[in-house]
Amino acid sequence: MKNFPKIATGLLLFIFMIYGCEFQDNPREAVNLETGEFGKLIKKDSELYNTLENTTSEKTLDEGGTSPCVEFIYPLALKVYDSNQNPIGVQYIMSDSQFSKILENLSTDQSLSISYPISTTLADNTVYSVNSNAQLNIALKNCTREDIIAYCNGIISPPLDKPLDYYWRVAYSQTNDNTYLSGRFLINSDATLAFYFNNQAYNGTWFFLFVDDKLHLNINLDGESELAKYWSIDGEVEMNDMNMTIKMLDKNIKLELLYETKYPYKIGDTGPANGIVFYDKGQYSFGWRYIEVATKDLKDLEWGCVASSISKARNNEIGSGYYNTAQIVIYHNNLTNYYTNPAVCNNLNNGTLLAKDAVLFNQDIYSDWFLPSYNELELIYKNLYLSNLGNFTDSVYWSSTEIDQNAVSTINFKTGEKTSTSKIPEKSSTKARAVRYF
Known part of the structure; x- marks a missing residue:
C-alpha cells in the first residue's frame, strides 16, 4: 500500500519532531488534523486487528494477496494498553510500514486503540472519514463508496429466502x-419502510448516502404530522454491529437491529427470548404477532412519581404496553435529576422507577422489554x-396503565381481581414481570 505523507501540517510535524515515534510516559490525546478521541480497544486476536495487519503489510501484496480497500492518510495516533487495559503510551504513525511493524510486534496480552477521526482513501480514490472501529472495519472490507452503501443497505433489508423480519x-x-422509544422500522428491499409507533403505521423511505465524506442516513416519512416531521432527517450515522447511531444536533438517536422469525408459537411455548408466550393475535401487524413474558420478576421498585399525572400512559389495550412504558420513562427522565433527587417530584418517592428497570432488562440477549398494559x-x-x-406468586402484579396521578391498574393474582395500587406501595407488596412483542 502507498504511503500518504500529504496533508502533514506544520503543527503535526512540530508534534512529531518533539515526540517522535516512541511511546511517551505521558500519553497525549488527539494528534490528527483535528482533535479526536480514541476508539474502543482493538484486541490482538480480533478480526479487525487481523484485517489491519493484512492491510498495512507489504508482505501481503508481495505474496500476491488481495489489494486492500483503503489507504491510510497519515499521520494518525495509536494508544497501546497493557494486559490490564491500562494505557502505556501513544505512538504517532507516519507510514504503513511503521503501522505494520507495531501491529506485528504487539504482545499477545496487549491491545490498542486508534485516535478518531482519521481519513482513508478508498480503492476508487475517494476520501472516507472514519470515526469508529465499526466504520473502519466496514471501510477495510468495502472498496468504494458504492460498496459501503450497498453493505449498509444489505444489513437493513430482509433476506428474501428466510422467514425473518x-x-x-x-x-x-x-x-x-x-x-420515540418503542417505535420500530420495518425496512423493505426497495428502501421503502413502515414505522410502527403507538399502534399506528407511517410509510416512508430510507437510504444511505455520503455527505462531506461521511456516511449519512436519510429518512423521510409521508405526511405532515409531528412524528413525520421528526423523522424526516438526514444525519451522519455510525454503524456498530447490531447498533446504529444517528447523529443529530440536539441528541443522537440510537437504533438497534432486531430480527424475528415467523415460526408458529402456541400459548405456553418458550419464546425467542426464552420467555413464555402468552398471547397470539393470529397474524403479524405493526411488527409483531406474539407476546412473551420474562421468567423472573423485576426488582421491587416504585411505579413512579406520586401525585403526578402521566396521561399518555393510561392505555389498557393489547399492544400499548411498550408505549405506556416509554412514556413513563420519558416523563421521569425529563424531571431534573429525579433519580438522585426524587424530591423534585415528591418527598415520598425514593428515586427508583419500575419502568426504567423494565426497559433496561435483558434476557437471552434481548433488551426490548417493557411493562404490560392492563389488558x-x-x-x-x-x-x-x-x-x-x-412461576408466578399469589401477589399483586403491576401493569403500565396509570389510573390517575396517584394510582395504577394492577391485578391480584391470588383472586384475579382488578385492583388499584398506589404508585408508592408498601415494600415487597407488588411484583412485576417484563414482556416483549415479537
Missing part, C-alpha cells in the same frame, strides 16, 4: 433522544397463571 427499533439510551397483564393471568405456568 428485520427491524431497527428505537433503543433506550441514558444519554440519547428517547422521544396484557390480564392475559398473563388468564393464559399462564391459571394454568400454573410461569
